[in-house]
Amino acid sequence: MTSDQANAAAYWKANVRLITWSLIVWALVSYGFAILLRPMLAGISVGGTDLGFWFAQQGSIITFIGIIFFYAWKMNKLDKQFGVEE
């Protein structure tokens, strides 16, 4: 394996690791807090209802935006770090 290939492999590995963590957060707020874990969060009240309802109707969407911008920012840094940017 040449150093270029090794570099590309390391870059890809870092990308996949970042994606994995991002998807864990993505699943936690939507399938977790908003649906499956909602009964557990029922004690935390938000404006006349519970936190799970807020995540289902607003919180998850706001988190999704955060995930995408975090990913884009982090990947731009990785691009430069591995010297693969355009």
Place this chain on the structure above:
Amino acid sequence: MSQFVINMLFVGASFALYFGIAVWARAGSTKEFYVAGGGVHPVTNGMATAADWMSAASFISMAGLIAAGGYANSTFLMGWTGGYVLLAMLLAPYLRKFGKFTVPDFIGDRFYSNGARLAAVVCLIIICVTYVIGQMAGAGVAFSRFLEVSNSTGIWIAAGVVFCYAVFGGMKGITYTQVAQYVVLIIAYTIPAVFISLQLTGNPIPMFGMFSEHTESGVPLLQKLNEVVAGLGFTDYTADVTNKLNMVLFTMSLMIGTAGLPHVIIRFFTVPKVADARWSAGWTLIFIALLYLTAPAVASMARLNLMTTIYPQGVEAPALAYEERPEWVKNWEKTGLITWEDKNTDGRIQLYNDAAPAFTPTAETRGWKGNELTVNNDILVLANPEIANLPGWVIGLIAAGAIAAALSTAAGLLLAISSAVSHDLIKTLINPKISEKNEMRAARISMAIAILLATWLGLNPPGFAAQVVALAFGIAAATLFPALMMGIFSKRVNDKGAIAGMLVGLVFTVVYIFLYLGWFFIPGTATFANTPDNWMFGISPLSIGTVGALINFAVAYAVSLATEAPPNEIQELVESVRTPKGAGGALSH
């Protein structure tokens, strides 16, 4: 000035704007026609993608669905936004790096097989055609209500407008028109919501107003809404659901389906760089969220407004007399989307849940003989300004906004269809020697044919519009998304695996939907009644796309591992799409 004239002015002015942009942004080359020359700023592209994505369903129907279903229908909010996370991380940057024009382009090249390309073209056409029917029908409804023309005249006008700017402008014209359409639709959606939020809660920002105190009663708005709907035998607005598995799978199907929709994916081919594709997905979601965070507020507030209109003295007191009904009810009665039947002949409008056994005794003591008012979910957003007594220009704005939402999505879908036909079918599969000029002519002709087909289907709706949308998402989730993702994330998946995966995913999903919704949607041919007891493991036909996607992945891997690895140059192609470096050169081919 009459309301009709105001509506005409608003819709006419918005059309003039779209035409002006189309003339300014006329496409001169195939690259401009397919991907707007690849030079669209990520924020501009985000706005255009938001308009492309937010269809008549998002603008007109979604708030009504949430109002009717409450918490249970949060699935649409999460499902139709969560897909952008998948798109931003799993597809968009790499497909931008690949640097070609269409979705079948990538599938055909990556799986070095014209069979795979053809399978992708077929899936794409089924998805886009079913989707475009809903847009034409939505535009028809908006035209007939606000411009007082017949539904079919409305559909013809919509077709004519899309034809002008999509056929001549291609992706370039569509992109800049969509930016204008986004501005029109978001203003139209937000203004009535702000006024209603102010009226009900005193908070000018609807997304916060929804969780604030209801000014009149002094209790939180959602608690008030729960009390009102429970007092009429309906399920609490915020009540939890019992079938969580189905809710998870339905949300996931909408997410994966969104990420696999070809007209959304090709929008990310128009930005200059790979990094721009990532940012652009974020901007897209911000622009979508401006509407999607307002929609649940519109839903809860409109439901409460409707209930308090019908029961002005509270749900324990007698309902509103039919003679005293407000003007907006009369307006919408004319369209048949609100109907009243005086079942107990007391001249009042009883609106309650007559299907709830627990409420039947109460209804009987009150002398009610069944629910008397039927309100179509789709009118909620369109009637919002009238319900809140807003001035006539707001109604004109809503008309222009609803039409913008339908047209922008229709144009994006038509472009996806025409590029698949002219680029993948004609240029790659039938006549590779076709000149650029002829290829563009073929693209324009196939778009014109697609518009005619969509118009015809809009005029003769197959009567299963809701079901076909399920089919579009199910197929996108079960075929295109897994094929694209495996093409990028696995070097081992080969042509045989990808084709087998797509076919098995397609057949499984379509058969499951047909079993419950009728074979080829012909009424009366369903094998099983479409009720939760009959669903396999409690999975509804709308949620089956997720299972189809999992089966696609499993089959593709199994078949690929049993057969030979892809050739070296394909493995190098995968290597190259994974890194941003050198994307500029890849676009010219």
